[in-house]
Amino acid sequence: MARARKKRKPVAEMNVVPYIDVMLVLLVIFMVTAPMLNQGVKVDLPKVSSEALPQDNNTQVLTISIKADKTYYWNLGSEVDTQKQQDKAMTLPQMTDAVTKIIRSGNEGGKHTQVFIRGDKVVDYGSVMGAMGGLQKAGVGNVGLITEAP
Numbered sequence: 001m002a003r004a005r006k007k008r009k010p011v012a013e014m015n016v017v018p019y020i021d022v023m024l025v026l027l028v029i030f031m032v033t034a035p036m037l038n039q040g041v042k043v044d045l046p047k048v049s050s051e052a053l054p055q056d057n058n059t060q061v062l063t064i065s066i067k068a069d070k071t072y073y074w075n076l077g078s079e080v081d082t083q084k085q086q087d088k089a090m091t092l093p094q095m096t097d098a099v100t101k102i103i104r105s106g107n108e109g110g111k112h113t114q115v116f117i118r119g120d121k122v123v124d125y126g127s128v129m130g131a132m133g134g135l136q137k138a139g140v141g142n143v144g145l146i147t148e149a150p
Contacts, residue, residue, distance in 0.1 A: 060077075073089065
């Protein structure tokens, strides 16, 4: 007795698992590379090996950038962002006045201000020391220097 076999129709479903795998890989790649993007004023930093500093929630970060032409820029926040950055080139006295206002407003809000200097590697020592002196007049006790890893 021969059984009648039913013809199987081919399955017309699309397998989406490989597409999900690809999307997850792309998501991981973007999550890893996004923090590495550094925006802001183009400064050629010196290369020095050092360890990163721990972050504190009660601290606001102020970054002073000094370009090769000895112009000063400031940025408030842990990341140097061109959208938030003061994009107007400043002289040393203008920068000192702006930083003094920022630090006073941060202290009134109960926040400690951590200040870093991003100086181009061709900027002379006097320009960096002038910025540090201006920061000291503004009431900053500690200043960090930002470098690039070798």
